Amino acid sequence: MKRRAGSFNGNGSGKRILVAGGAGFIGSHLCDRLLESGHKVICVDNLLTGNEQNIRPLVNHPHFRFLKQDVCELGPVDEPLDQVYNLACAASPSKYQADPVHTMMTCIRGTSNLLALAENKKAAFVQASTSEVYGDPTEHPQRESYLGNVNCTGPRACYDEGKRAAETLCFDMRRLGRVDARVARIFNTYGPRMQPDDGRIVSNLIVQALTGEPLTIYGSGEQTRSFCHVADLIRGLTALMNVLSAPSGPVNLGNPGEFTINELAQMVLELVITDSTIKHMPLPIDDPRRRRPDITLARRLLNWQPQKPLKEGLAETVDWFAAFLHRSDTPRSALPRRRADQKLIGPPQRLSAGA
Numbered sequence: 001m002k003r004r005a006g007s008f009n010g011n012g013s014g015k016r017i018l019v020a021g022g023a024g025f026i027g028s029h030l031c032d033r034l035l036e037s038g039h040k041v042i043c044v045d046n047l048l049t050g051n052e053q054n055i056r057p058l059v060n061h062p063h064f065r066f067l068k069q070d071v072c073e074l075g076p077v078d079e080p081l082d083q084v085y086n087l088a089c090a091a092s093p094s095k096y097q098a099d100p101v102h103t104m105m106t107c108i109r110g111t112s113n114l115l116a117l118a119e120n121k122k123a124a125f126v127q128a129s130t131s132e133v134y135g136d137p138t139e140h141p142q143r144e145s146y147l148g149n150v151n152c153t154g155p156r157a158c159y160d161e162g163k164r165a166a167e168t169l170c171f172d173m174r175r176l177g178r179v180d181a182r183v184a185r186i187f188n189t190y191g192p193r194m195q196p197d198d199g200r201i202v203s204n205l206i207v208q209a210l211t212g213e214p215l216t217i218y219g220s221g222e223q224t225r226s227f228c229h230v231a232d233l234i235r236g237l238t239a240l241m242n243v244l245s246a247p248s249g250p251v252n253l254g255n256p257g258e259f260t261i262n263e264l265a266q267m268v269l270e271l272v273i274t275d276s277t278i279k280h281m282p283l284p285i286d287d288p289r290r291r292r293p294d295i296t297l298a299r300r301l302l303n304w305q306p307q308k309p310l311k312e313g314l315a316e317t318v319d320w321f322a323a324f325l326h327r328s329d330t331p332r333s334a335l336p337r338r339r340a341d342q343k344l345i346g347p348p349q350r351l352s353a354g355a
């Protein structure tokens with residue numbers, strides 16, 4: 001597995017990096033971070049769930065290029081590459097279930113195409129996998145060695161099994177010595193630029209509180225999740241890409257703090273002045289009851305751990321959504337009010353991920 005040496009700026013520091021899914025929530029923060037660090041970025045995205053707004057500030061950057069393409073039909077890339085990140089895939093259940101066959105194909109054909117590109121360019125590869133590969137876990141917290149409890153025929157399988165198959169492709173290419181592939185198992189990540197309508201728990205609760213709608217909690221609300229701020233995650237992804245001795249297996253990236261959904265809803269209600277009440281709905285099929293990463297491996301290999309406390313990250317995300325809703329065509333009567341005792345973080349900003 002020879003890796004390409006050299007740099008586009010001649011001093012060894014500027015790498016040429018392709019980010020598939022770079023117009024999405026996490027991908028756009030990654031593009032920001034890579035450009036800030038002096039690299040050249042090609043963003044490939046079909047804008048299925050991504051948003052051009054996320055990358056609009058980057059389009060005139062001399063080291064940024066956007067290719068609107070589906071990774072299932074990836075065209076040739078006419079310049080050298082040192083690194084490829086694969087984040088292309090709808091990530092929220094409502095979006096990935098809307099066209100489940102395309103989701104599965106994105107995971108398999110898309111990942112296969114990107115691995116072939118990385119092989120051809122001798123580029124290192126990071127795959128954005130997911131804690132969903134653990135399914136509804138019977139082991140808690142989840143270590144990388146846990147093989148998971150996934151239903152391969154249910155409505156979530158297009159994503160869960162697609163991501164598992166994508167991991168298989170990565171590790172086969174690695175064992176065959178064809179690609180220096182690394183796999184991050186990402187746990188629930190939140191922050192500015194989440195889509196307001198994609199049904200993910202953090203964005204759901206915040207938007208509902210800001211617009212005075214009832215906060216929907218599925219099931220009793222006693223199921224748990226862990227929440228990692230996107231800036232922390234970006235530090236983890238870049239550390240995994242750049243660590244000299246590549247791990248031979250997947251690496252969990254997430255925040256080991258564990259909260260019930262009821263606790264999360266309470267924190268949101270403390271941050272927003274709202275008339276919202278709580279509304280309970282039936283638990284979706286195959287919804288995991290507990291989720292918490294064991295990040296011992298990431299701590300040891302990457303010297304990485306999340307830094308942003310949930311309350312602080314949530315306040316920042318509430319402010320981002322408040323500004324977003326003010327800009328959009330939300331009716332004025334439904335516009336958010338904020339608690340006077342909460343510090344305002346200001347209008348949406350580009351994050352400094354500190355990686």
Ligand SMILES: NC(=O)c1ccc[n+]([C@@H]2O[C@H](COP(=O)([O-])OP(=O)(O)OC[C@H]3O[C@@H](n4cnc5c(N)ncnc54)[C@H](O)[C@@H]3O)[C@@H](O)[C@H]2O)c1
Binds near residue numbers: 049051106186
């Ligand atoms: N956000 C999380 O909590 C989380 C957790 C675990 C794993 N992940 C993984 O991280 C990655 C990014 O997630 P996100 O939250 O930013 O989601 P997102 O939906 O905001 O981003 C995904 C991006 O991929 C693009 N895309 C989808 N299918 C594509 C295709 N066939 N060809 C080209 N582009 C395509 C979308 O348009 C979008 O811009 C995903 O692979 C997801 O599985 C995210």
